Amino acid sequence: MSRVLIIEGHDPVSRNVGSALAAALLPFEYAHGHADALLRLRRRSFGVVITNPESVVEEDLALLHEMRGIRPGVKCIVLTKTSTPDEVIAALRARVFACFTPPFEHFEIANLARRAASDSQWRDDIHILSARPGWVSVRIHCRLITADRLLSFARELSAQLPIDIREEMMQALREILLNAMEHGAAFNPEQVVEVTGVRTSRTMVFYVRDPGAGFRHETIDHAAGIDPDDPTAHIRIREEEGMRPGGFGLLLAAGTVDELIYNEIGNEVILIKYLDTASK
Amino acid sequence: MSRVLIIASQTSVSNQVGELLSAAGLPIEYAAGHIDALQRMRARSFGLIITSADSNFDEALALLQEMRTIRPALKCIVLAPHSTSDEVIAALRARVFGCFTPPFDAHEIANLARNAASDSQWSEDIEIISARPGWVAVRVNCRLVTAERLMSFAKEFAAQLPETARHEIMQALREILLNAMEHGAAFNPDQVVEVNAIRTARSMVFRVRDPGAGFRKDSITHAVFTKGCSDPTAHIPQREESGIRAGGYGLLLAAGTVDELIYNEHGNEVLLIKYLDRFET
Numbered sequence: 406m407s408r409v410l411i412i413e414g415h416d417p418v419s420r421n422v423g424s425a426l427a428a429a430l431l432p433f434e435y436a437h438g439h440a441d442a443l444l445r446l447r448r449r450s451f452g453v454v455i456t457n458p459e460s461v462v463e464e465d466l467a468l469l470h471e472m473r474g475i476r477p478g479v480k481c482i483v484l485t486k487t488s489t490p491d492e493v494i495a496a497l498r499a500r501v502f503a504c505f506t507p508p509f510e511h512f513e514i515a516n517l518a519r520r521a522a523s524d525s526q527w528r529d530d531i532h533i534l535s536a537r538p539g540w541v542s543v544r545i546h547c548r549l550i551t552a553d554r555l556l557s558f559a560r561e562l563s564a565q566l567p568i569d570i571r572e573e574m575m576q577a578l579r580e581i582l583l584n585a586m587e588h589g590a591a592f593n594p595e596q597v598v599e600v601t602g603v604r605t606s607r608t609m610v611f612y613v614r615d616p617g618a619g620f621r622h623e624t625i626d627h628a629a630g631i632d633p634d635d636p637t638a639h640i641r642i643r644e645e646e647g648m649r650p651g652g653f654g655l656l657l658a659a660g661t662v663d664e665l666i667y668n669e670i671g672n673e674v675i676l677i678k679y680l681d682t683a684s685k
Numbered sequence: 686m687s688r689v690l691i692i693a694s695q696t697s698v699s700n701q702v703g704e705l706l707s708a709a710g711l712p713i714e715y716a717a718g719h720i721d722a723l724q725r726m727r728a729r730s731f732g733l734i735i736t737s738a739d740s741n742f743d744e745a746l747a748l749l750q751e752m753r754t755i756r757p758a759l760k761c762i763v764l765a766p767h768s769t770s771d772e773v774i775a776a777l778r779a780r781v782f783g784c785f786t787p788p789f790d791a792h793e794i795a796n797l798a799r800n801a802a803s804d805s806q807w808s809e810d811i812e813i814i815s816a817r818p819g820w821v822a823v824r825v826n827c828r829l830v831t832a833e834r835l836m837s838f839a840k841e842f843a844a845q846l847p848e849t850a851r852h853e854i855m856q857a858l859r860e861i862l863l864n865a866m867e868h869g870a871a872f873n874p875d876q877v878v879e880v881n882a883i884r885t886a887r888s889m890v891f892r893v894r895d896p897g898a899g900f901r902k903d904s905i906t907h908a909v910f911t912k913g914c915s916d917p918t919a920h921i922p923q924r925e926e927s928g929i930r931a932g933g934y935g936l937l938l939a940a941g942t943v944d945e946l947i948y949n950e951h952g953n954e955v956l957l958i959k960y961l962d963r964f965e966t
Contacts, residue, residue: 535950542949605945605958608888664885668822669815677885 407452407522409433412442414457418484418509422455425515431522439468446475453502453521458484458509462492466499478528480521482514490538490604493561497533497543503557506564517557520550526594531555534599542601547590552582555600562602563609566680573661574678578611580654581665581674589615589672611676619670687732687802689713692722694737698764698789702735705795711802719748726755733782733801738764738789742772746779758808760801762794770818770884773841777813777823783837786844797837800830806874811835814879822881827870832862835880842882843889846961850889854959857939857946858891861955864935869895869953888944891957899951 409426413419413435426433434451436442442454454472456465462485469481480502488496488506496504502521505514521527530551534542541562545551556579563571582598590596601612659665664677691703693715706713714731716722722734734752736745745763752759763776763784776784783797801807810831814822821842825831836859843851862878870876881892940946945958 535954537950540947540949540956542954603947603956605947605956607944607960664887666820666883666885668820669817673815673822675820675883675885679887 406431408450409453409455409518409522410436410442410445410451411455412436412439412457412460414459414484416458416484416509418458418511418514419455421511422515422518425512426518429515429519431519439464442468443471443475446472446479450476451479453480453482453518455482455514455518456484458507459486461485462488462496462504466495466501469499469501480524480527482518482521484509484514488561488564490541490562490564493558494533494536494538494541497531497536497541497558500528500531502527503554504561505557506561508568517550517553520553524550527551527554531558532597539604540601542599544597544599546594547586547592547596547598548594549583549586549592552579552586555582559600559602559611562604565604566609566678570678570680574609574611574676577658577661577665577676578613580658581611581613581676584654585613585615585617585672585674589617589619607680609678609680612673613676614673617672619668619672686711688730689798689802690716690722690725690731690734692716692719692735692737692740694739694764696738696787696789698738698791698794699735701791702795702798705791706798709795709799711799719744722748723751723755726752726759731756731759733760733762733798735762735794735798736764738787739766741765742768742776742784746775746781749779749781760804760807762798762801764789764794768841768844770821770842770844773838773844774813774816774818774821777811777816777821777838780808780811782807783834784841785837786841797830797833800833804830807831807834811838812877818884820881820883822879824877824879826874827866827872827876827878828874829863829866829872832859832866835862839880839882839891843884845884846889846959850959850961853942854889854891854957857943857957858893860935860939861891861893861946861957865893865895865897865953865955869897869899887960887962889959889961892954893957894954897953899949899953 409431411419411423411433423433423435434445436445462483465483465485472479483496483501483504485506488504493504503517530546530548531554532544534544545555556575559578560571560575563574585598586592596616599614603610662676663679666675689706689711691699691713693699703713703715714725716725742763742765745765749761760782763781765786768786782801785794810826810828811834812824814824825835839858840855843854865878866872876896879894883890943957944960947956
């Protein structure tokens with residue numbers, strides 16, 4: 406479990422994240438600014454750096470570049486006031502671990518930092534296929550932590566959406582992404598899922614393709630919503646098959662986006678949120 | 686150039702296509718009906734059959750199956766009074782060469798038939814990746830005739846669209862598909878373009894991915910590219926200097942006929958979107 410360095414700002418989120426890490430017994434330190442962070446990194450090893458929430462992305466990436474000159478393996482969680490799609494893409498290219506803007510959820514940040522501190526396989530987990538504002542395609546390895554990393558970037562790429570719509574879309578994307586990793590690849594980290602986010606003038610679209618053989622709707626009787634007359638039918642089936650409780654993922658995802666479309670095989674899915682209905 | 690068998694129908698299109706093919710010097714015969722067609726097929730070799738425009742898809746595909754037991758390599762152009770997405774998918778799976786529903790364009794059908802009659806590499810040119818009504822994904826080899834074949838299916842797949850919308854998105858798809866094949870694969874028949882057609886509740890979407898390294902907007906000085914381009918003729922001298930054929934309006938045309946035309950970073954993947962709500966009012 407490696408040490409975490411938190412660069413302090415005036416925003417209470419830095420301290421709140423620190424408190425959450427302390428409660429999780431994770432060794433951490435505060436740095437008072439960027440120069441202090443560099444000094445501390447030279448003196449001792451840190452596995453994760455959480456940036457100052459008042460700093461801009463460009464400065465954070467410049468800092469990360471400097472820090473990697475000292476500690477090449479350092480992971481960086483960027484906290485920043487605002488982000489543009491160009492900045493989020495730059496962060497992805499710079500292999501930032503995750504990226505957050507307000508409203509900050511300090512438990513979420515601390516949780517990701519905690520997992521980052523004990524993760525050594527992250528480096529090539531997110532591979533950019535193509536990226537420009539409006540269209541980002543990535544290939545990601547099938548690991549839970551990678552899904553959460555990707556969601557932090559996806560949330561920022563959808564930053565122009567109204568906050569409630571964005572959260573709904575992210576909830577659906579998370580369900581679909583985890584389904585793809587679990588049912589399409591059994592969370593095998595050697596396998597990859599392809600995710601494309603496209604922002605059109607009237608929609609936000611996510612496209613997820615997993616490496617599995619897919620499923621046919623009629624074969625997934627362990628998922629809620631398959632029998633419209635009996636929303637709990639899947640619970641009995643899951644118990645009989647010895648599966649963990651759950652199965653509401655697809656139902657939840659379908660309920661939070663405007664369209665959820667599977668291909669014939671069931672290994673590709675499109676999530677669509679129309680922005681005009683969102684603005685109403 | 687192989688012989689063409691046309692199954693007669695009540696509509697004039699069969700005769701019109703026959704006349705056009707004859708004028709092009711293609712050997713043709715007419716069959717009075719399906720059984721007559723089977724008998725003629727047994728009596729001599731035909732490379733292509735054009736079904737009766739009065740017959741439905743199910744019957745046409747059943748006939749094709751029968752005929753292929755006699756002539757396994759037979760190509761078939763299906764004419765039908767109407768189509769559903771399920772029927773179009775079934776036709777794709779049955780390796781139908783092309784399919785058309787009214788309004789028929791006899792010149793378009795005859796042109797495809799002429800290409801079919803002299804084509805021997807068509808069999809595996811369209812590979813279905815996945816297909817269900819609402820979402821069809823195929824991989825097509827980079828050949829002009831394959832693009833035309835695919836267009837005939839795409840047009841049927843989009844049959845539920847209002848005629849204007851359908852015509853506009855087909856025009857754009859054709860441009861983008863040919864661009865992908867030409868600039869992404871230099872019409873190399875060993876290379877493939879992936880095409881997804883997706884019908885959502887409020888839009889029709891085509892996604893085309895070519896195998897090329899892509900292009901960057903600022904590097905294509907030989908095309909009129911954006912709607913807001915101030916000088917629509919600026920690319921012409923550039924094309925002349927580069928020895929490129931006249932043209933370069935494809936992307937402009939495509940962008941003008943759909944609501945959104947979005948390229949990925951590399952330029953080798955493009956989304957065409959036509960929103961349907963404005964046609965529903």
